Amino acid sequence: MMADITPVLERADANLPKSLDRLFDLVRIKSISTDPAFKAECRKAAEWLVSELTALGFTASVRDTPGHPMVVAHHAAAKADAPHVLFYGHYDVQPVDPLNLWDAPPFEPAIKEVEPGRKIITGRGTADDKGQLMTFVEAVRAYKEIHDALPCRITMLFEGEEESGSPSLKPFLEANAAELRADYALVCDTGMWDRETPAISAGLRGLVGEEIIIKAADRDLHSGYFGGAAANPIHILADILADLRDETGRVTLENFYEGVEETPAQIKAAWDTLGQTAEKFLGEIGLSIPSGEKGRSVLELTWARPTAEVNGITGGYTGEGFKTVIAAQASAKVSFRLVGNQDPAKIRETFRAYVRSKVPTDCSVEFHAHGGSPAIHLPYDSALLNTAKVALSDEWPKPAVVIGMGGSIPIVGDFQRMLGIESLLVGFGLSDDRIHSPNEKYELMSFHKGIRSWIRILDALAA
Amino acid sequence: MMADITPVLERADANLPKSLDRLFDLVRIKSISTDPAFKAECRKAAEWLVSELTALGFTASVRDTPGHPMVVAHHAAAKADAPHVLFYGHYDVQPVDPLNLWDAPPFEPAIKEVEPGRKIITGRGTADDKGQLMTFVEAVRAYKEIHDALPCRITMLFEGEEESGSPSLKPFLEANAAELRADYALVCDTGMWDRETPAISAGLRGLVGEEIIIKAADRDLHSGYFGGAAANPIHILADILADLRDETGRVTLENFYEGVEETPAQIKAAWDTLGQTAEKFLGEIGLSIPSGEKGRSVLELTWARPTAEVNGITGGYTGEGFKTVIAAQASAKVSFRLVGNQDPAKIRETFRAYVRSKVPTDCSVEFHAHGGSPAIHLPYDSALLNTAKVALSDEWPKPAVVIGMGGSIPIVGDFQRMLGIESLLVGFGLSDDRIHSPNEKYELMSFHKGIRSWIRILDALAA
Numbered sequence: 001m002m003a004d005i006t007p008v009l010e011r012a013d014a015n016l017p018k019s020l021d022r023l024f025d026l027v028r029i030k031s032i033s034t035d036p037a038f039k040a041e042c043r044k045a046a047e048w049l050v051s052e053l054t055a056l057g058f059t060a061s062v063r064d065t066p067g068h069p070m071v072v073a074h075h076a077a078a079k080a081d082a083p084h085v086l087f088y089g090h091y092d093v094q095p096v097d098p099l100n101l102w103d104a105p106p107f108e109p110a111i112k113e114v115e116p117g118r119k120i121i122t123g124r125g126t127a128d129d130k131g132q133l134m135t136f137v138e139a140v141r142a143y144k145e146i147h148d149a150l151p152c153r154i155t156m157l158f159e160g161e162e163e164s165g166s167p168s169l170k171p172f173l174e175a176n177a178a179e180l181r182a183d184y185a186l187v188c189d190t191g192m193w194d195r196e197t198p199a200i201s202a203g204l205r206g207l208v209g210e211e212i213i214i215k216a217a218d219r220d221l222h223s224g225y226f227g228g229a230a231a232n233p234i235h236i237l238a239d240i241l242a243d244l245r246d247e248t249g250r251v252t253l254e255n256f257y258e259g260v261e262e263t264p265a266q267i268k269a270a271w272d273t274l275g276q277t278a279e280k281f282l283g284e285i286g287l288s289i290p291s292g293e294k295g296r297s298v299l300e301l302t303w304a305r306p307t308a309e310v311n312g313i314t315g316g317y318t319g320e321g322f323k324t325v326i327a328a329q330a331s332a333k334v335s336f337r338l339v340g341n342q343d344p345a346k347i348r349e350t351f352r353a354y355v356r357s358k359v360p361t362d363c364s365v366e367f368h369a370h371g372g373s374p375a376i377h378l379p380y381d382s383a384l385l386n387t388a389k390v391a392l393s394d395e396w397p398k399p400a401v402v403i404g405m406g407g408s409i410p411i412v413g414d415f416q417r418m419l420g421i422e423s424l425l426v427g428f429g430l431s432d433d434r435i436h437s438p439n440e441k442y443e444l445m446s447f448h449k450g451i452r453s454w455i456r457i458l459d460a461l462a463a
Numbered sequence: 464m465m466a467d468i469t470p471v472l473e474r475a476d477a478n479l480p481k482s483l484d485r486l487f488d489l490v491r492i493k494s495i496s497t498d499p500a501f502k503a504e505c506r507k508a509a510e511w512l513v514s515e516l517t518a519l520g521f522t523a524s525v526r527d528t529p530g531h532p533m534v535v536a537h538h539a540a541a542k543a544d545a546p547h548v549l550f551y552g553h554y555d556v557q558p559v560d561p562l563n564l565w566d567a568p569p570f571e572p573a574i575k576e577v578e579p580g581r582k583i584i585t586g587r588g589t590a591d592d593k594g595q596l597m598t599f600v601e602a603v604r605a606y607k608e609i610h611d612a613l614p615c616r617i618t619m620l621f622e623g624e625e626e627s628g629s630p631s632l633k634p635f636l637e638a639n640a641a642e643l644r645a646d647y648a649l650v651c652d653t654g655m656w657d658r659e660t661p662a663i664s665a666g667l668r669g670l671v672g673e674e675i676i677i678k679a680a681d682r683d684l685h686s687g688y689f690g691g692a693a694a695n696p697i698h699i700l701a702d703i704l705a706d707l708r709d710e711t712g713r714v715t716l717e718n719f720y721e722g723v724e725e726t727p728a729q730i731k732a733a734w735d736t737l738g739q740t741a742e743k744f745l746g747e748i749g750l751s752i753p754s755g756e757k758g759r760s761v762l763e764l765t766w767a768r769p770t771a772e773v774n775g776i777t778g779g780y781t782g783e784g785f786k787t788v789i790a791a792q793a794s795a796k797v798s799f800r801l802v803g804n805q806d807p808a809k810i811r812e813t814f815r816a817y818v819r820s821k822v823p824t825d826c827s828v829e830f831h832a833h834g835g836s837p838a839i840h841l842p843y844d845s846a847l848l849n850t851a852k853v854a855l856s857d858e859w860p861k862p863a864v865v866i867g868m869g870g871s872i873p874i875v876g877d878f879q880r881m882l883g884i885e886s887l888l889v890g891f892g893l894s895d896d897r898i899h900s901p902n903e904k905y906e907l908m909s910f911h912k913g914i915r916s917w918i919r920i921l922d923a924l925a926a
Contacts, residue, residue: 034784095786098865101682164784205687211787218749219564220900223772224668224870226763227800228755229741234773234795235708241698242705243525278692288825292691301691309686310697311788312779319794321497321627322672322833323558323567323799325774325899332697333780334816335787337690362751370785407687407789436788437683 003456033092065168078149086182089133090162093125101438119444126442128435135450151462178209190427201425203404206338209370259341303404344372373410391456496555497627528631531623541612549645553625556588564901582907589892591898594905598913614925628834653890664888666867669801672833722804766867807835836873
């Protein structure tokens with residue numbers, strides 16, 4: 001532990017307006033990683049981060065990959081025996097369509113007072129993940145400005161492909177394992193339990209993304225001439241997707257639930273204390289009926305159960321008006337969320353075999369893989385986790401809780417497997433941040449107290 | 464019968480190059496009726512036709528409707544007791560997407576020699592229906608140039624909304640019944656049996672077009688946060704579409720087959736003589752297995768059986784790459800082809816009730832009607848039909864045949880019901896004309912001999 005952290009926290013408070021200016025600069029960069037049209041913008045975001053970190057005294061560099069570049073930065077600690085932490089975030093963002101549903105241009109960040117005393121930061125990436133990664137950068141800044149030193153040795157790793165399956169990540173970690181290995185990783189890409197209760201995520205679902213393209217006739221057909229006799233790829237696709245889940249909400253793929261275990265009673269009990277309900281969870285998004293497996297709580301459904309979801313579908317005429325056509329092809333993007341020991345590779349193969357079995361022999365199917373990662377389960381009571389719990393509880397109105405998480409952060413598993421280091425998943429997002437949706441926002445409180453939280457956590461880790 | 468028609472036919476031959484120039488002028492007009500962006504182009508096509516017909520001595524005018532305008536033109540006959548024919552065609556065309564599949568710009572018509580002695584006219588609308596309607600206009604021109612008179616009293620009616628459900632047609636016929644009523648209608652929007660065999664269509668399937676929009680959450684969702692608990696509108700839509708047909712290919716809607724009768728044995732027998740097979744019919748489009756009701760011939764499936772087809776579907780992320788989103792809504796355009804006495808209004812209501820029954824109570828559905836018309840059955844042996852049969856057989860290598868038709872031409876029913884006149888369905892399209900698809904074409908032979916066919920038919924009718 002370094003000297004009293006009060007001045008550091010005060011400096012973070014004083015810096016807030018400038019911290020926001022810097023976040024806005026980063027949000028203005030249209031770093032949509034999944035769309036090749038924004039390749040240059042992704043590099044621009046990486047370069048912006050490198051110049052910021054260099055100015056803070058880091059040895060920082062843009063590191064090329066076959067895809068979008070990584071950012072790696074190093075800074076020594078005040079004391080030689082201080083722990084070495086690897087901080088991870090991602091500078092890429094999701095696409096912004098449908099653009100017409102945004103209240104303001106997605107890449108023109110702004111502060112909005114939504115109710116007395118409650119301000120939000122609006123714009124694509126404010127919550128996922130630019131606002132979050134900047135909480136750590138600004139925490140480090142406050143330390144440097146007050147002590148001209150850092151309590152821990154810090155390596156930062158910022159990725160530019162998190163929203164597009166992280167194709168370059170494993171090879172990069174492999175090639176740079178020695179440089180990146182630390183005592184533990186701090187990953188800031190998760191959320192709070194609620195606006196007063198900070199959370200540490202101990203479970204993450206895995207993900208398998210797959211695109212399928214069904215091809216029937218060699219051209220679009222007139223549904224009058226050919227309707228009733230010619231195969232319709234949209235019907236083939238609809239059959240495939242409909243039969244993917246049974247009426248109880250279970251996924252029908254063979255052996256899909258291999259490796260899926262029931263949630264231990266004590267963890268379920270801990271979740272029950274959180275007082276979540278379907279009404280609260282779904283009410284927030286205008287729904288009320290849990291759609292997945294019957295007889296399970298929404299926390300179980302989203303934290304501890306696997307899913308099959310269609311993320312996109314298209315085929316035939318989708319423009320204004322009507323066109324009586326039978327399409328030559330139709331396609332869908334399907335993703336599976338994985339838990340326990342479900343094997344992404346196995347599930348991809350099972351899915352492909354299932355699809356092939358449903359395609360008539362005079363039609364064909366094409367597959368495109370989009371990322372795959374197993375689920376992650378972190379210990380519920382490690383020293384690292386307990387230290388962070390205390391630090392977070394000091395900052396926020398309510399004590400920190402340990403939760404599961406429905407999303408996927410593949411890198412946590414890669415850190416475990418490839419660098420052999422444990423991760424701490426702390427983030428300050430809220431479930432109504434609309435990440436991946438129009439009108440994404442990040443609470444000003446999340447940003448401000450997030451910065452202060454990292455100051456406390458770094459201090460506690462140094463102790 | 465007027466004097467020998469040989470000079471008229473010869474004039475049509477001599478006119479061919481100029482006739483093609485005129486057709487090209489019309490094809491260059493982008494009259495896509497279903498897309499509001501092309502409203503002005505539709506009017507332009509109507510005005511072009513009016514000026515052509517006026518030049519031919521017709522009393523022609525553009526007639527406004529709430530949608531795209533109609534063209535009406537009148538010309539007296541040489542003899543007062545000559546029959547009065549109402550000629551119908553449509554100047555609007557289908558959208559051109561996917562544009563990248565066209566070998567040449569769709570609105571830049573050209574002549575292409577595809578094999579020695581076989582030329583085609585390429586471009587959107589060349590076959591459906593601009594090339595066809597111009598066969599009649601050019602037939603009339605040849606008559607006028609030779610005899611300065613016409614063998615029949617002729618009224619022409621050109622519609623601009625045939626490809627978008629003809630919303631203005633019924634009201635227009637009602638309001639102008641007295642002006643449009645004739646002895647019979649000549650409708651040129653159908654096809655030949657094959658390139659040597661002209662055909663008269665005696666059956667037309669009806670059509671019900673319906674767009675459904677399924678709405679779930681009030682925003683696009685992150686499939687990690689909400690996947691497994693939140694309703695996915697694409698899955699709801701897939702279930703609806705999959706259950707619309709059973710494993711035998713039958714449509715599952717309640718009472719859907721009410722009014723559908725088995726094809727009379729003698730008509731089936733006549734069809735059998737045409738020697739059509741699934742291999743030939745589907746082979747042409749790269750398929751081989753009939754997809755509809757089991758145990759029926761492709762002619763039965765496309766001429767005499769009703770269908771349910773999805774013509775378009777869209778929802779979620781359909782761009783480059785992958786986006787793990789649960790969409791707020793998903794939509795599909797569905798059409799039903801009707802036969803016998805199936806009631807379009809009833810079927811639309813049954814379909815809507817079926818869809819509503821499949822939508823969870825916390826989600827909603829929106830419907831948009833796109834056209835509805837019952838099936839048409841014309842007598843297989845009227846005087847009109849037999850006269851035309853002889854005239855067509857004189858022009859083409861093989862005698863004319865009477866066939867069914869899978870498509871829908873609602874106006875034929877409207878002529879029957881609202882004007883009380885019988886229609887003759889003669890056209891010169893071929894099944895490989897790719898109408899409604901990229902690279903639409905019309906055979907030069909169809910255009911040339913089509914003009915000559917109308918000269919013969921008008922002459923025979925006048926007799």
